[in-house]
Amino acid sequence: MQVITSYLLGLSGALGIAGVARFLAFESEPRRQTEFQLGLASDFAVNSRTLLDEVPALLIRNQGGFVALSLLCTHLGCTVEESSDGFLCPCHGSRYDVEGAVERGPAKEPLRRLRTEVTADARLVLYSE
Numbered sequence: 001m002q003v004i005t006s007y008l009l010g011l012s013g014a015l016g017i018a019g020v021a022r023f024l025a026f027e028s029e030p031r032r033q034t035e036f037q038l039g040l041a042s043d044f045a046v047n048s049r050t051l052l053d054e055v056p057a058l059l060i061r062n063q064g065g066f067v068a069l070s071l072l073c074t075h076l077g078c079t080v081e082e083s084s085d086g087f088l089c090p091c092h093g094s095r096y097d098v099e100g101a102v103e104r105g106p107a108k109e110p111l112r113r114l115r116t117e118v119t120a121d122a123r124l125v126l127y128s129e
Contacts, residue, residue, distance in 0.1 A: 038124040041066070051082070055128055057114055058082065068114040068126050069100045075107040087111065 036055055044050060044066070050059040056071040056079050071080050071087070078091035086103065087096040095104040100111030115127040 032128075034127060034129045036126045036128070038126055041118045041122050041124040044124065052126070055114075055126065057126065057128070059116070059126065066116040066118070066124065068116050070112040070114055070128070072112070073107055074102075074109040074111065075105070080111070 033054075036052070038044075038052070038059070044059065044061045046061055046063060048061050050061075052059055052068075055068075058069045058071060060067045060069070071082075072078070073080050073089040073091065073094055075089065075092055075094050078089050080087040080089045080094075080096065086098050087100070088094075089107065092106050093104070094102065094107035096107070096111050097103050100113070102108065102110055117125045117127070119125060
């Protein structure tokens with residue numbers, strides 16, 4: 001009888017630990033996409049600016065290649081809006097110039113530059129992290 005009791009206590013302890021481990025490993029939100037396949041690099045004209053709503057980012061192609069700016073305000077993460085002379089955060093009024101540098105706070109850091117890559121098969125990939 002004592003062997004059965006020990007076995008049942010051990011089994012219930014193992015099940016309890018497994019339940020706690022599963023609870024702690026649960027992800028409440030799906031992982032955010034961090035890699036974006038944008039198509040052929042040649043689809044983006046030189047001296048163009050393309051808004052990428054799904055990232056959110058602004059892709060700039062100039063003579064030197066591609067630059068991508070995150071459109072998340074560095075103050076509290078609101079999505080900034082493009083204006084004629086840069087970017088404006090609708091939440092707290094931070095202003096950035098066309099290159100993403102802070103012109104007026106409360107933001108203290110410039111808009112983050114995102115990594116881009118042209119693959120061997122001439123496709124453009126943007127990485128948000």
